[in-house]
Amino acid sequence: MRGSAIRWFLFVLLLVIGLGFALPAHAQGTITTGSNTFENHFPQNLLFKLQAQSSTRITQVALSVQIEGASSISRYNADFTPDTKVQAIYTWKIQEGNYLPPGVYGQYWWDIQDSAGNQIQTPKQAFRVDDPTQKWNKLSNDQLALYWYAGGQSFGQALFDRGVQAIKFLQQDTGVTVDHLIQVFIYGDRNDFFNALEPGATEWTGGRAFPEYSIVLINVEPSNLEWGLGATTHELTHQVIHQKVKGPLGDLSMPHWMDEGLAVYYENPGRVDSQFSVPLGRAIQADTLLPVRTLSGTFPADPSAANLAYGESWSVVDFIIRHYGRDKLAQLLQDFKTGGYYDDVFQKVLGVDTDGLENEWRKDIGANPRVVATRSNAAPTPFPTFGLSTEFTPVSPVTAPATASSVATAASPTPSYMKATATPQEVAVNSTPVHPSSSGNNTNAPSPLGNLCGGVFGLVALGILGAAVRQRRS
């Protein structure tokens, strides 16, 4: 009898405790959500909307967005009026400092809290940003998706085929495996292209790369396919190499000449455009080659010098592949990924440091031996001038040399030769979002992506290339 009374007592006690815990929760109610939508209004904005309700006032609604390729999650407070039933909205302003290119995708979710302290998180939902202003065609495999809308099927097919071929070569030669879909958007019209970019994109930009998202936007007019094939390959090479070499923080640690040299090399394996080979040949003859060591960082500002820098970069990469072999090239990329001083990596893999490599390369191409400790970075050697085209005058020195690495600096004033043509000019670059407060100008903030295609100078040089190719081939 006694035992059963205790059991009865314990049962009642547990029941009361249980109710004690359960009842207040019921009384408070919980937060529930209704409609949860994403609207893509590229290039203006993205709208994230959520309906939620609770028995007490909802006091906080926050949106979290995780973009594929971005290193962090962004969290934003939504606009809403606190109430028991709310309609919350977050407007992602693409054109006002929060630029995203088409092709970006990711996940988002909401965190909601009410005045009683209840909080919930909605399940993660996928979203994708596309450019709905065009009617896109698409060709894709598991490594490359190419989108285009102008020029017909054969135009898109030609670009796609070249891209697939480039990736195949790159994988074979460099040991890189492309495990991340690369998306290429071909804009067949210059205005369309600029509408898709953030404000402040420089007038002469012919392409824009976003390595963190594995996305490239290129302006290829259907009449300019030949140029577009090279530009597409050039950009794909950067994407593939960056996928391979980039560190955990997305930074790229390899000599700039190697990055650009590979991009030029794969534009058309076995051949190099005369835009680069001519200045290279002249510099060999006149003994005015740029020290390879100086090409590890930013390329020269002067377009003639920049073209020579591209030519040399191509030539050294070509030499490495011919002389040391593709296995060594793959090994170099692998070691750059691991990290270390450039000289140490070259020494380990090739048995020579940068200067030693330059000596070997000079011998191979028939140049004079490297003159030790004469040409410094600070005192550029005079370059033989060469006509890019009779219509083009080299870009005049920029107005603010102190900020020569800034896109804004070189972009303004627009070089006369750039104004002279409406054709797309290369490709490149720096996907650093342009901050609105900088009046559409890029800043000097260090960016791991800033050296893509030599930053602005590569753009200038390749811009000339694009125009010149256009001139020659059309």
Ligand SMILES: [Zn+2]
């Ligand atoms: Zn490049």
